[in-house]
Amino acid sequence: MDLDVFVAAHQAEWDRLGVLLRRGRRLTGAEADELVLLYQRTATHLSQLQSSAPDPALTSRLTTLVARARSAVVGARRATWRDAALFLTRGFPAACYRSRHWWVTTGLVFTIVVAALGWWIATDPGVRSSVAAPQELREMTRPGGAYESYYSSSPAAAFSAQVWTNNSQVAGMSLAFGALLGLPVLWVLLQNAINVAAGVGLMASVDRLDVFLGLILPHGLLELTAVFVAAGTGLRLGWTVIDPGPRTRRAALAVEGRAAIGMAIGLALVLLLSGVIEGFVTPSGLPTWGRIAIGVVAEVAFLAYVFVLGRRAALAGETGDMTARDRPDEVPVAA
Structure with missing residues (x-):
């Protein structure tokens, strides 16, 4: 593409679009039709420019012009409580359901690795x-030791907030690192697997595995599932970089990236619930079966949320991305 010829051919249309977008200008019916036509043409010009002859200054100008025109054509829209409700009942569960093959596989592999490492340590x-000195190991695994006292080391509310913040960071890192081909996500998962396996192995070595499971299962079922969802989504995002499918790589990453951002918000709410369970239920005086039952109920509720509500929304066409009117326009470009 000859950039000078391209600019000369379409400059008048861009200038005219700028005139129609001036503040305070009331458009006639004919001018409104002209605005829509020029908006569509300029969006096409921008797409052609980005794919064939990217020029930073001109691209920036046309991007701004197209954004202003789109706002004028479709009108500004403010988020409402209805949007939040739709996200929680359709968008988030559908996004989790769509990535189920990734995070279910992640969870299975994680469990196998933890079991193998735990057996090795035990x-x-x-x-x-090599983990710690014998005296330190005894201190960690004895009745009332580090593994047990950890869950009551701080007031319940403060402990829940601390756990929620830490787990949200882990989930956020898993989602964000997905764009780096997913490799850092595998490292985050490995570190978490080693930490869990160390607890399993050390407590099993002193015949106290039942105590450890009674402490970790009430909150751990939901917490780890949320981490698996985040990691699986991150790995899927990384695979999109390698294989975007029939879409352009930019378009595919935009769609999956926007869905991942939404999932980060949804998973923060899920982890908030697991943090509350960890802060208030895990160290409580409830019998072990009662604490585990609460964790199982929370886990089953989340899985039903994803595989019932999410499946229904996904089959209806929901992807977890923005609504069609909020998404940026995608104009086909000749190869």
Whole structure:
């Protein structure tokens, strides 16, 4: 594309669009029709420019012009409580359902790795000695030791807030790192698997695995599921970089990236619930079966939310992305 020829051919249309967009100008019916036509043409020009002859200054100018024109054509829209309700009942569960193959597989692999590492730590004294000194291991695993006292080390509300913040950061990192081909996501998962496996193995080595599971399962079922969803979504985003499918890589990343941002918000709410359980239920005086039952109910409720509500929304065409009127325009471009 000859940029000078392109600009000369369409400059008059851009200038005219700018005139129609002036503040305070009341348009006639004919001018409104002209605004829509020029908006469509300029959007096409911008797409052609970005794909064939990217020029930073001209691209910036046309991007601004198209954004102003789009606002004038479709009108400004403010988010409402209805948008939040639609997100929680359709967008978020549908996004979780669409990525189910990624996060369910992630969860299964994570569980296998934790079981293998936990068994290794529990049965090999040499491995345990590399974790910590014998006296430190006894302090961690004894009745009332570090593993048990951790959950009551702070007031419940403060502890819940701390746990929620930490887990939200882990989930956010998993989602954000997905764009880097998903490799950092695998590292985050491995670190978490090692931490969980250490607790499993060390407590099993002193025949107190039941105590450890009674402490971790009430909140851990929902918490780890949320981490799996975040990691699976991040890995899916990384795969989109490699294989965008029939869409352009930019368009595919935009769609999956916007859905991932929405999932970060939804998962923060899920992790808030698991943090409340960890802060108030895990260290409570309830019997072990009662604490685990609460965790199982929370987990089953989330899975039903995803596989019933989310499946229904996904089959209806919901993807977790913005609504059609909020998404930026995508104009086809000749290859």
